[in-house]
Amino acid sequence: MEKPSASSDQEMERITLHMDTHTKALMQRAADARGLCLAEFVRTSAVAQAPRLLSQITATRVSHDDFCRVLDAIENPPTPMDDLVDALR
16 A cells, blocks of 8 residues: 655644444545546545535525525615613713
């Protein structure tokens, strides 16, 4: 099995991954189909999925109508309630 190449300024770290026999066999077949060793297949798959997952948890999706209502509220804010005006004085 070939070790991933690392540039001289990048330190490689090891992780341990446990999985059941069927999952390992499935992943090994997929790795073989791509011409990769299992470790490289797992690494490249995880790296490809990470940005997508992170964008899903950091982005807020709203409907078109809700987006328009937010923009309208920003452009035409409601008049502040008397209690709020009094509290800010």
